Amino acid sequence: METIEKFRLDTRDWLIANCPESQRQPIIKDQQIWGGRRRSFYCEDAKLWFERMRDRGWTAPSWPTQYGGGGMSSEQAKILDQEMKALGCRPALYDIGLWMFGPALLEYGTEEQKQEHIPKIVRGEIRWAQGYSEPSAGSDLASLKTRAEDKGDHFLVNGTKMWTTQGDKSDWIFCLVRTDNDAPKQQGISFLLIDMATEGVLARPMELINGDLEFCQTFFDDVKVPKNNLVGKLNEGWSVAKALLKYERNMMSIMSSIVEKEEGDIVAIAKHYVGLDSSGKLANNSLRSQLTEHLMRAQGDALNALRLYQQHKSGVVDGGLGLTLKYLSTSEQQHKDELLLAIMGNRGLSWHDPIFSKSEKKTVKNWAYNKAHTIAGGTSEIQLNIIAKKALQLPS
Amino acid sequence: MSMVLNEEQRLLQDTIDDFLSSNAPIEQLRHLRDSHDEKGYSIDLWQQLTDLGIPSILMPEEFGGFGFGFKGLGAVMQQMGRNLTASPLFSTVVLGASTIELGGTESQQKALLPSISAGQLTLALAVDETHHHQPLNSATSLLDQDGQLIITGKKVFVLDGHSADKLVVVARSSGNTGDPEGLSLVLVDSDAAGVQIDRTKYMDGRNAANIIFNNVLVSHDQVIGDLGKARTILQKVLDRGVIAMSAEMLGGCQEVFDRTLQYLCDREQFGVKIGTFQALQHRAALMFCQIERSKSAVLSALASIDENSSDSSLQASLAKTLINDCYQHVSNEAIQMHGGMGITDELDIGLFLKRARVSMQILGDSDFHKNRYAELNGY
Missing domain, CATH: 1.20.140.10 (Butyryl-CoA Dehydrogenase, subunit A, domain 3)
Structure with a gap:
């Protein structure tokens, strides 16, 4: 107990001494430090903070020191996280490799693969992308068609992947590829690592309905991939992907906790645009009622998440609750976005024209972007299928 | 705010679940409904629940309670909901006993809470007066004439009002309809002179009453809390x-x-x-x-x-x-x-x-x- 308390104090002292003041402000999206060959720093302080954390292995505090990680126990890593939050320290590095791919590789990779890839993730030298979905394989992911043919000393990869987040800024991509055309769908799939600098790889940004360019379509045209880039056994990539899913869920929760809170308080926004009547009520009765319904559902969702957490902590878990969260929270976000537009009226119709304020433009842009929430990471319809089968045990 | 039940509350939930599904299944509600039962609930069942200590569930330990708390009560209410159990628990204990526990004097508590725990006294809260619940709109008046208190007015949708021994009446000592201030809580015997109770049957097979108070005389020691300050x-x-x-x-x-x-x-x-x-x-x-x-x-x-x-x-x-x-x-x-x-x-x-x-x-x-x-x- 004494040593853990000492660890906390030492950690705190180090953070205070080494985290520049400017890196203790709430993070905004443009200032996140993503790793990779093309990484850049918006200011010297960010670079300094990143390098100091990197050199201690604290960008990946609980990974083994032999691969450059911090070597902390989960308890120590939690303390570091708590102390960083308490001091308001920004995360020093953002990366899919750090949150999702790295933990899976540590579990399933060969020693050689770990030594090659893990230290570069810790040090922010390589930025990873995910290559799962394809133009004709979305919810039905196992129908994917990107082929990797065995050519003796290498695989020859042909096909295309969709929704590669920041694909044009990434260095390597972990992909699900078909290695056996004759096997039943899920059994002919392998998990392959591809250097995006290889000849024949092209990542082309796709413009979204809100003008953003954060997703790419990635093309593979006769791409030669060394055979030791295969993770797990040949044709058993589906189980690696399934194992990686749990880290993806962790990542979603990390992302949501570090995501910049972009919207203001919706009650204040409603008061501003709609006004109050003489008795202090929102002047539009219907909007007042819709606002209340939204706040109540959102509060219910927050309590759902809290209840799930309490169940895990007490060890009394009833299976179904956790399955409802994605469906409920993403639907509610969209209700909220629509309500914000209704509240803003004709001030909520553009992100192009300079007559609109920064927050108005942002709200409208988010409204469009958030349509992705009920599609990405398992559509709402897939969520309902899972609930019907797993929680309600309805027959198939 | 823990939403997870502790060991004792879980045990209570299991016990009451077993008890209600074997002693108060839905057929019992059908029987009460079809036989036009006078009380609208089974007296035997209420006695059995009393023996199990259910009416004492919320009460402080000095009045024979167990201190299972509201989460314990919630577990019982959920099981009653599952079995559609008709019982005086809600009107007598949750509403009635709470009023006395939160607002009553020590002597009122001593006089009433033990008999509620023992299943010998039932209460009903008379609050609504119109089609919709609007507690501040109570117009039933409580006049003070030279120290003599007089209730006049009309209450509707009084749950268990036809069978309760005593009524907890929300009445107005001062102010206008809608004012949050000026309300009082008064304990009235159901058989007091001037109290006219008309049973109302609702479609769920449970019962309530419309009650008219026609110059009902009450004394100061029947008031719960301070006059006009019941808010x-x-x-x-x-x-x-x-x-x-x-x-x-x-x-x-x-x-x-x-x-x-x-x-x-x-x-x-x-x-x-x-x-x-x-x-x-x-x-x-x-x-x-x-x-x-x-x-x-x-x-x-x-x-x-x-x-x-x-x-x-x-x-x-x-x-x-x-x-x-x-x-x-x-x-x-x-x-x-x-x-x-x-x-x-x-x-x-x-x-x-x-x-x-x-x-x-x-x-x-x-x-x-x-x-x-x-x-x-x-x-």
């Missing part, structure tokens, strides 16, 4: 009632949902179980999501009473609105998914539908609670 106590009592009723509704809602799921697994049409149809699976999954969300709100509200939180009123309105809307939706879907059999009296599904609608009105419908939630949030 805080009344609000606390009503919040407790709203939350406990929400727990009952949650139980009923879960039961009618479970029965519907079972039906989807059993019923065959077109040569397959109807539960294989995605159109029905998605509707069932949507109900499940809504139930889980309402459940979190109800469990959190129950915990808020135990923890004496300052936001219990907000939580009460949140819980009641979510469960009102949820029970309404789920009971409608239950009928639809049971098809033609769903609209027969032979199946119990309709009994849940009717209880849902009555309980949705008890201590405030969704409009009332949404409005209150908005006011408490300052818009």
Whole structure:
């Protein structure tokens, strides 16, 4: 107990001494430090903070020191996280490799693969992308068609992947590829690592309905991939992907906790645009009622998440609750976005024209972007299928 | 705010579950309904529940209570909702005893709480006067004529009002209809001169009463709390009632949902179980999501009473609105998914539908609670 308390104090002292003041402000999206060959720093302080954390292995505090990680126990890593939050320290590095791919590789990779890839993730030298979905394989992911043919000393990869987040800024991509055309769908799939600098790889940004360019379509045209880039056994990539899913869920929760809170308080926004009547009520009765319904559902969702957490902590878990969260929270976000537009009226119709304020433009842009929430990471319809089968045990 | 039950509360839940499903199944409600039972609940059952200590569940330990707290009460209310159990627990204990516990003098508590624990005294709260719950709109007057208090007015939808031994009456000492100040709480014997009680039968098989107070004389020691200053106590009592009723509704809602799921697994049409149809699976999954969300709100509200939180009123309105809307939706879907059999009296599904609608009105419908939630949030 004494040593853990000492660890906390030492950690705190180090953070205070080494985290520049400017890196203790709430993070905004443009200032996140993503790793990779093309990484850049918006200011010297960010670079300094990143390098100091990197050199201690604290960008990946609980990974083994032999691969450059911090070597902390989960308890120590939690303390570091708590102390960083308490001091308001920004995360020093953002990366899919750090949150999702790295933990899976540590579990399933060969020693050689770990030594090659893990230290570069810790040090922010390589930025990873995910290559799962394809133009004709979305919810039905196992129908994917990107082929990797065995050519003796290498695989020859042909096909295309969709929704590669920041694909044009990434260095390597972990992909699900078909290695056996004759096997039943899920059994002919392998998990392959591809250097995006290889000849024949092209990542082309796709413009979204809100003008953003954060997703790419990635093309593979006769791409030669060394055979030791295969993770797990040949044709058993589906189980690696399934194992990686749990880290993806962790990542979603990390992302949501570090995501910049972009919207203001919706009650204040409603008061501003709609006004109050003489008795202090929102002047539009219907909007007042819709606002209340939204706040109540959102509060219910927050309590759902809290209840799930309490169940895990007490060890009394009833299976179904956790399955409802994605469906409920993403639907509610969209209700909220629509309500914000209704509240803003004709001030909520553009992100192009300079007559609109920064927050108005942002709200409208988010409204469009958030349509992705009920599609990405398992559509709402897939969520309902899972609930019907797993929680309600309805027959198939 | 822990929404998870502790060991003792879980034990209580299991005990009451076993007891009610064998001693107070839904057939008992059917029997009470069809035999036009005078009380509207089984006296034997109430005695058995008393022997189990259920009326003492909330009471402080010095009055024979067990201190299971509101979460313990919530577990019991949920099981009563599942079994559609008719009992004086809600009106006598949650509303009546709470009023005395929160607002009564020591001598009032000593005189009344032990007899409630022993199952010898039943109470009813007379608050509503119009079609909709609006407690501040009470117009029933409490006049002070040279030290003699006189109640005049009319109350409606008084739950268990036809069978209670004493009535807790919300009456106005001063101010106008709608004023939050000026209300008093008065304990009146049901057989006092000038009290006219007319039983009202509701479609859920439970009973309530319309009550007229015609110059009813009461004394100062029948007043609970200070004259004209009942606001805080009344609000606390009503919040407790709203939350406990929400727990009952949650139980009923879960039961009618479970029965519907079972039906989807059993019923065959077109040569397959109807539960294989995605159109029905998605509707069932949507109900499940809504139930889980309402459940979190109800469990959190129950915990808020135990923890004496300052936001219990907000939580009460949140819980009641979510469960009102949820029970309404789920009971409608239950009928639809049971098809033609769903609209027969032979199946119990309709009994849940009717209880849902009555309980949705008890201590405030969704409009009332949404409005209150908005006011408490300052818009």
